[in-house]
Amino acid sequence: xxxxxxxxxxxxxxxxxxxxxxxxxxxxxxxxxxxxxxxxxxxxxxxxxxxxxxxxxxxxxxxxxxxxxxxxxxxxxxxxxxxxxxxxxxxxxxxxxxxxxxxxxxxxxxxxxxxxxxxxxxxxxxxxxxxxxxxxxxxxxxxxxxxxxxxxxxxxxxxxxxxxxxxxxxxxxxxxxxxxxxxxxxxxxxxxxxxxxxxxxxxxxxxxxxxxxxxxxxxxxxxxxxxxxxxxxxxxxxxxxxxxxxxxxxxxxxxxxxxxxxxxxxxxxxxxxxxxxxxxxxxxxxxxxxxxxxxxxxxxxxxxxxxxxxxxxxxxxxxxxxx
Amino acid sequence: xxxxxxxxxxxxxxxxxxxxxxxxxxxxxxxxxxxxxxxxxxxxxxxxxxxxxxxxxxxxxxxxxxxxxxxxxxxxxxxxxxxxxxxxxxxxxxxxxxxxxxxxxxxxxxxxxxxxxxxxxxxxxxxxxxxxxxxxxxxxxxxxxxxxxxxxxxxxxxxxxxxxxxxxxxxxxxxxxxxxxxxxxxxxxxxxxxxxxxxxxxxxxxxxxxxxxxxxxxxxxxxxxxxxxxxxxxxxxxxxxxxxxxxxxxxxxxxxxxxxxxxxxxxxxxxxxxxxxxxxxxxxxxxxxxxxxxxxxxxxxxxxxxxxxxxxxxxxxxxxxxx
Amino acid sequence: xxxxxxxxxxxxxxxxxxxxxxxxxxxxxxxxxxxxxxxxxxxxxxxxxxxxxxxxxxxxxxxxxxxxxxxxxxxxxxxxxxxxxxxxxxxxxxxxxxxxxxxxxxxxxxxxxxxxxxxxxxxxxxxxxxxxxxxxxxxxxxxxxxxxxxxxxxxxxxxxxxxxxxxxxxxxxxxxxxxxxxxxxxxxxxxxxxxxxxxxxxxxxxxxxxxxxxxxxxxxxxxxxxxxxxxxxxxxxxxxxxxxxxxxxxxxxxxxxxxxxxxxxxxxxxxxxxxxxxxxxxxxxxxxxxxxxxxxxxxxxxxxxxxxxxxxxxxxxxxxxxx
Numbered sequence: 012x013x014x015x016x017x018x019x020x021x022x023x024x025x026x027x028x029x030x031x032x033x034x035x036x037x038x039x040x041x042x043x044x045x046x047x048x049x050x051x052x053x054x055x056x057x058x059x060x061x062x063x064x065x066x067x068x069x070x071x072x073x074x075x076x077x078x079x080x081x082x083x084x085x086x087x088x089x090x091x092x093x094x095x096x097x098x099x100x101x102x103x104x105x106x107x108x109x110x111x112x113x114x115x116x117x118x119x120x121x122x123x124x125x126x127x128x129x130x131x132x133x134x135x136x137x138x139x140x141x142x143x144x145x146x147x148x149x150x151x152x153x154x155x156x157x158x159x160x161x162x163x164x165x166x167x168x169x170x171x172x173x174x175x176x177x178x179x180x181x182x183x184x185x186x187x188x189x190x191x192x193x194x195x196x197x198x199x200x201x202x203x204x205x206x207x208x209x210x211x212x213x214x215x216x217x218x219x220x221x222x223x224x225x226x227x228x229x230x231x232x233x234x235x236x237x238x239x240x241x242x243x244x245x246x247x248x249x250x251x252x253x254x255x256x257x258x259x260x261x262x263x264x265x266x267x268x269x270x271x272x273x274x275x276x277x278x279x280x281x282x283x284x285x286x287x288x289x290x291x292x293x294x295x296x297x298x299x300x301x302x303x304x305x306x307x308x309x310x311x312x313x314x315x316x317x318x319x320x321x322x323x324x325x326x327x328x329x330x331x332x333x334x
Numbered sequence: 335x336x337x338x339x340x341x342x343x344x345x346x347x348x349x350x351x352x353x354x355x356x357x358x359x360x361x362x363x364x365x366x367x368x369x370x371x372x373x374x375x376x377x378x379x380x381x382x383x384x385x386x387x388x389x390x391x392x393x394x395x396x397x398x399x400x401x402x403x404x405x406x407x408x409x410x411x412x413x414x415x416x417x418x419x420x421x422x423x424x425x426x427x428x429x430x431x432x433x434x435x436x437x438x439x440x441x442x443x444x445x446x447x448x449x450x451x452x453x454x455x456x457x458x459x460x461x462x463x464x465x466x467x468x469x470x471x472x473x474x475x476x477x478x479x480x481x482x483x484x485x486x487x488x489x490x491x492x493x494x495x496x497x498x499x500x501x502x503x504x505x506x507x508x509x510x511x512x513x514x515x516x517x518x519x520x521x522x523x524x525x526x527x528x529x530x531x532x533x534x535x536x537x538x539x540x541x542x543x544x545x546x547x548x549x550x551x552x553x554x555x556x557x558x559x560x561x562x563x564x565x566x567x568x569x570x571x572x573x574x575x576x577x578x579x580x581x582x583x584x585x586x587x588x589x590x591x592x593x594x595x596x597x598x599x600x601x602x603x604x605x606x607x608x609x610x611x612x613x614x615x616x617x618x619x620x621x622x623x624x625x626x627x628x629x630x631x632x633x634x635x636x637x638x639x640x641x642x643x644x645x646x647x648x649x650x651x652x653x654x655x656x657x
Numbered sequence: 658x659x660x661x662x663x664x665x666x667x668x669x670x671x672x673x674x675x676x677x678x679x680x681x682x683x684x685x686x687x688x689x690x691x692x693x694x695x696x697x698x699x700x701x702x703x704x705x706x707x708x709x710x711x712x713x714x715x716x717x718x719x720x721x722x723x724x725x726x727x728x729x730x731x732x733x734x735x736x737x738x739x740x741x742x743x744x745x746x747x748x749x750x751x752x753x754x755x756x757x758x759x760x761x762x763x764x765x766x767x768x769x770x771x772x773x774x775x776x777x778x779x780x781x782x783x784x785x786x787x788x789x790x791x792x793x794x795x796x797x798x799x800x801x802x803x804x805x806x807x808x809x810x811x812x813x814x815x816x817x818x819x820x821x822x823x824x825x826x827x828x829x830x831x832x833x834x835x836x837x838x839x840x841x842x843x844x845x846x847x848x849x850x851x852x853x854x855x856x857x858x859x860x861x862x863x864x865x866x867x868x869x870x871x872x873x874x875x876x877x878x879x880x881x882x883x884x885x886x887x888x889x890x891x892x893x894x895x896x897x898x899x900x901x902x903x904x905x906x907x908x909x910x911x912x913x914x915x916x917x918x919x920x921x922x923x924x925x926x927x928x929x930x931x932x933x934x935x936x937x938x939x940x941x942x943x944x945x946x947x948x949x950x951x952x953x954x955x956x957x958x959x960x961x962x963x964x965x966x967x968x969x970x971x972x973x974x975x976x977x978x979x980x
Binding site for chain 2: 063064066067071294310
C-alpha cells in the first residue's frame, strides 16, 4: 500500500477489517516491522483522535513518530505553481513535502477544505501535490473530501458489534450551528457502498432536501429525505452533520426534527448509534442517546487505533518488499 | 494507585519518599514495567518543568508518551452537563476524557483555576469529571487547588538536604504583580501537615493578614503574620506568592517587606531556600538568594523527575495487579 | 564536544564530514550510545527541517527527544540580569536553562536575532547565557549570527556531489521581500573559509554593494559585487538572501538582476545549486532552477540528519568519557 486516501486503495473491505481485528487481538506482535522507521504526521488543522490514535498505532508497530503542526510549529505553505512568492507564503508544498519525505518513511497529512470553492476543494490539489512531491507512502488523516481512517474504523466497529449477518446501516444527517465539510459523510458513504457490494451491509442515507452528497460517493445507496421512515429496522445509525454540496458550503434552515433522541431510536431495531466525534451534545445528538446503552461512540473512537495500525502495517510491508 | 491528586492518595509520606529516592539512585531499572504502556499528558495550561520531568520519568519507566496541548493542538472543552452545545465549545469533557482513556493507560491533566468563583474552582469539577469519565489512572499535573507532584518533590528535596532529624520548614508568602492560584501553597501545606504528623518536619506558615489559606489544607500548621519571627531557627524556607482565599483571587497591598533576601536569610538557621519556579527575580525572591549557596531551586526542579516516576511506577504496578 | 556553535568547535572540517558520511552509510549502528540519554530541543522560533532532522538524528542514536516550543508551550524568558521582574517576563534564562539541564543530557537551542540592535544580536548574549547556565552540552539550532548545523550539512553535500578535487563555491546574495538575518551566510562563509584553508574548496562571495558581511566570517574569501563574473567556472552556487550588516537589518533596493535562473546558470561550470530552505520561488530562486537537474536543495535538506547525528554522536562520546 503506497497511499491510503479512499476506499479504492483497498482491494477488499472485509479482508482489511479482518486484518485490523487480528491487530486488535495482538497489538504488539509486529514491533520489529516498524523498527528504525519514522512516521511523520503533518497537521494543517487541529486533531485529537486522529493524532493520538495514529501515534499509538505507529508505536505499537515499533515506529518513531514526529508530529508537525504546520499552523503552530511551522508556516504558511504555497500550493499554486507559477506564482512569484512575494506574499505571505513562506515555503512551497513542492519543497516542504519533498523535505519531509527525506526524514520520514511514511507521512500522514491532515487538511480541511475551505468550503468556499467546490471545484478547488474537490480537486484535492494539496493532497495530490503532497503525494506527488514527498516520494513516500502517504496516509490521509482527513482531506477536503474524505476521512478514510474514520470510515475504516466505522466498518470495523460495525463488524464488531453487528448481531445480524447483514445489518441495516443508516447515515443520518444531523443539525449543527456551523458549516461542516462533507469529508466524513462522503467517506463513510463510499466505504458503506463498497461494503454493500461485498454483502456486508444494507446502506441507506437520510438527509433533508438540499443536502444530497456528490453521486461519486453514494453509488448503490438508498437515499431518502424521510428520517423516520429510514430509521425503521435500522441496526446502526451513523449521525453526522454536513453542509450542502450543491450550494457549496451553504447551511439551509431545516424545520423538521433531525435530532436523534430516544424517541427516534425507538423507531429502529434497537440500533447502535455512532458518531465520529467531536459531537455537540443536544445539538447534533441527544445527551440521552450519547449516555445511553446504544451509544458506540467511545468504542468507535477506540477502534481508530486498529484502522491506523492496519494501514501502517500494510505500508511498512510494501516498504519491506521494495527494499 | 488509581489517582494522584492530593496527599490523601498516599498512605505514608515517608514511604513514598524512600521509594522515590531508590528510583533516583537507579532510574532505568524498571523499564520493562512500562513497556507497551502509554502515558497521555493533557495540558489546558502551559507547562515547562511538569511536562519535561513527567515525560522523562515515563521514558525512564519504558513508557511511550503522547502530549496534548488542548489550547494549541485541540479545541475548547465543555464541562457543564445539560447544556445544548450551540456555542463555542466543540467537545464535551465526557467524550474527550473517555476517548483519551481509550488510547492511554495512564493520563495526566493540568488545569489552572479561573480565580473568579471560589466555589467553582474549589469544587474541582473539571478534574473530578475527567477522572470519572476517562476510566484509567489519572495523575494531577496541577489542578485548581493542588499541585501534588510539586509537593511530593518538595518533601523529597527536604529529606535529601536536611541536616537535622526534624527540620523546621517555613512556607513564606512572597510579593508578586499578578493574582496567583493557591494550588502550590495549599498542596505544600497539606503535604507538610501530613509529614509533621509522621514526625518528619516542624511546619510553620507565614503570610500577611488577609492571605490565610483554606483550613482544609493547614491542619496542625503554626500560622503567623510575622515573617521575621517565623524565620527564626528555620531550616528550610519555601517561598511562594498566592492571592487571597477569603476575598477570592484578590491581591491586597502589603506594606511590610516580605521579600526574602540575605538579610532575612540571616534570621534563619542557615536555611535552605526553595521555590517551585518559575520565579520572578527580585520581585518574589531576591537574586542574591537565588544565586547564593542556600538556594535549592534547581535541585528541587531536578527532583520533579523522581516524584513523577514514583507515582507512575505505583500506577503501573496497580495496572499489573488488575490484569 | 561540549558545544556546537561555530566552525571553531570542530578541529577539522574534512574529518567531521568523513565521520558524517560514515553515519549516513550506517545510520542505526550506534543506537546503544544514546540509550537512556535525553535530547531537549528548545525553540524560541519556528522550525521545520531543523526540528525533524535533529529529532531523527537523535532517534537514530537511540536517544529520547523532548521538544519545547517556548513561544507556544511556554512563556517569555528574561535574559537581562539585575532587573526586577515585575513586567511581562515570567522566568529568567538562568533558571530556565538550569532546569532544562536537569532533565536533558544534551540541549539544542534555536533563537533568531531581532535585527534591531547589531551589538545586542552579535553579542549572542542569550546563547552564551544558555550555555553557561544549563550545564550540559549545547548544540545551536541557529542563533542570531550562525546556523552551524546548516553549514556542516552544506559542506557534507558539497563533498558528496563534487566532481573536481577543489570545486569553486559561490555564495550568491538573492532578492527577498523581508529583512532576513545574516546567520546562514555568516555561517556558510566561516565554514567555507575553513574548508578553503584545508584545501577543500575555492570560495567566492557575490553580493550587491551595501550587503558585505562582517569580516569576522569572511577571512580568505574572494568578495565581489559582480554576480555574472563570480558565477564563471562555479561548481556550486549557494543562493541566499540577507539584510545589511553595516546599516544593520536594512534592505537596500537592488536594481541589477540577482535572481539565479537558467540564463545565469549557463554562466557557470554546470554548477549545482544549493539553498538552505525555505525558499520563495521566483523571488529568491527561479522555479526552473529549483525544478531542474542542477538543484540539490532536497538532497541538501536530507543531509541535515547526518550533520545533526555526527554532532550528537561526538557530544554523547564526550559524555561517556567524562563518566
